[in-house]
Amino acid sequence: MIMKLDMSSTTPIYVQLRNQIVLGIGKGEIKIGQSLPTVRQLAEDIGVNTMTVSKAYSILKNEGYIEIDRRHGAKVNPSLDISGEFKERLEEELSLLIAEFGIKGVNKREFMDICSRIFDSMNIPSMVGGGV
Structure with a gap:
């Protein structure tokens, strides 16, 4: 998963991260049911604070794009909602x-x-x- 984040943008990094993950799902680069990197791993990979990744994951979870399980981590929600x-x-x-x-x-x-x-x-x- 390649993230294109603009550290000089006025758009917060957590929003950019959320958007990149949604685009990845939409383009099929991130598959339904696929596990995402841990908060710590993704933060390290892209060079941001773990709280930034945690906030993005929390938003994605609240929007129904991912599910988070303490034992298995975050993965793309297999039953995306179109309510x-x-x-x-x-x-x-x-x-x-x-x-x-x-x-x-x-x-x-x-x-x-x-x-x-x-x-x-x-x-x-x-x-x-x-x-x-």
């Missing part, structure tokens, strides 16, 4: 992105092309049994 709460959050985040794109002059067709290209680069269908 109403998730869909509401997705809609809110997409609304903001669409507004930002529109303000910057990107039209619907360009936006949809970008979305399609990114979606196609993910390994989504095999993860969720044929897509949503």
Whole structure:
């Protein structure tokens, strides 16, 4: 698992780490059920404090992306949830992105092309049994 973290970014490292893991799952680089490095190991590998990794893992657990067991560590949740709460959050985040794109002059067709290209680069269908 290769992490691309920008230590000079205004985005907190734990958020970048969380995002990189979600992208890894989405792209199929991190498989459903796969174990993740321990907090200590990942912190050492990427050169950050263990509390940073712990916070990222905690967020991922709360969002349902991973499960954590004291005996077996963290692993990608084999039963990812696509509940109403998730869909509401997705809609809110997409609304903001669409507004930002529109303000910057990107039209619907360009936006949809970008979305399609990114979606196609993910390994989504095999993860969720044929897509949503």
